[in-house]
Amino acid sequence: MTRWRHVTVVGLGLIGGSIARALRARGLATTIVGVGRSRPALRSAVAAGTIDLATEDMGQGVTGADLVVLCAPVGVLPGLVRAAWPHLAPGALLTDVGSVKRGIVEAAEACPGRDGVLFAGSHPMAGSERSGFGASDPDLFEGRLALVTETSRTDARAVAAAQKAVAAATAFWAALGSQVRVQSVEAHDRGGAMISQLVHLAAYGLVTSADEDALPLVARGFADTTRVALSSETLWADIFRENRPALLDAVARYRAVLERWEGWIRAGRWESLEAELGRAREVREKLS
């Protein structure tokens, strides 16, 4: 059942901790090494038997690994790729869990080519409002979607390596219980802007727009719609920065919809409005 001899997880927060625990619980790795800057998290992970070895040194942590997973805020990932790369063994797979893929993919592609070092970006669609190793869960990825991104390469050798990396990353997430879908980096980041980043921005905006006087009166609709505005602004400002071009496109689309509807409300074009609201309802009904 062991699939990896030595896995290194960089960053032992909610996601990294859950990956390490899932690997351990499923007996998928002989040795699990944790790299991090939070000594309490590293100590907890060793004490829990989740990881075998903890280090704050990236080079030491990834040397000899056949799988390295970078679990950090998106703004930090490009630097981590560059830090890990020189220490990676031939045949090793390097992947990550960032919710925006362009920056890290560009960083990986700019690294000096080394035969057999494989990189594929990943984005597990799993999370929680909670954070930190204490909130980690070995079943976090079970039944959830994991996205793996591919880039369009033209060089035949690069294509073969990229395909091998995508296959290896796909196998990794599948082993953790996820359903895997492969997407281009562009489609991933465009989709993320629409269905995740814009939604967060809109929710923060609804809270900001509301009269504080009215807030004690909020009903379930407001609470549900703005739940994601409980998320860390530091994390999300970072994500917005990483995906700026796609997010600006998404915001422009949203603004155009709201402006059209605002015009219809002003002009009393209720039938036009009702028709578009009805189409939105039908689309929404197709989701679980």
Add this chain to the structure above:
Amino acid sequence: MTRWRHVTVVGLGLIGGSIARALRARGLATTIVGVGRSRPALRSAVAAGTIDLATEDMGQGVTGADLVVLCAPVGVLPGLVRAAWPHLAPGALLTDVGSVKRGIVEAAEACPGRDGVLFAGSHPMAGSERSGFGASDPDLFEGRLALVTETSRTDARAVAAAQKAVAAATAFWAALGSQVRVQSVEAHDRGGAMISQLVHLAAYGLVTSADEDALPLVARGFADTTRVALSSETLWADIFRENRPALLDAVARYRAVLERWEGWIRAGRWESLEAELGRAREVREKLS
């Protein structure tokens, strides 16, 4: 325990049905009459023992009632007030459950004054995505907020009657288990635009803006944020129409927030953005 001799509920959907069932379950009314246009709902309500008498005739249904509750979409309420008014007995309380109060309050105030006929607008903050008598629930109002609106009158006799109506409506909702808060019509409708109607419009807009390609990939954040876009577009276009001025103000405020943030994203002013997102998070954290 009986507080009302004869209560008439006009409209036996989710809200009207729940009111009738709550009155019955709590033994608060000797006779409960249902007025409606849906014969199956009326038959179900009689068969369930929820109402004693069913009629499609408003005049017949409200004659002799000491409490009449109008439970219908907001666009219909002004007409129902005018239809019920001539049949109301002196001392009767007329109230409603509409989520926008201006239209019905204006309709009631335009009715020829009759000594001792009391009107106060109500808005129970309780509901469900489900609708119809079959979804009704005698505990729907238990522990929930009910808003009762007051208008600023200058004529001393009108002030006294309005105060009596507000007190009677307050007693009614309290008897159903609600916590009651009295607001001016203007504050109610402004608050409703911000915390309810704008939120629905924004959620429908997020669904409309999203690439259909990306929708199979949605995570919990998108699903929660757009849950209210499952609501009936007919009901909500009607509510938007009723509260047009306040809704347009709310949309303009929201648009201003989004435009400011869009400018900051474009200009890379991440610290300004993060600061406002952080304030929104803090406000949101104060809500349950």
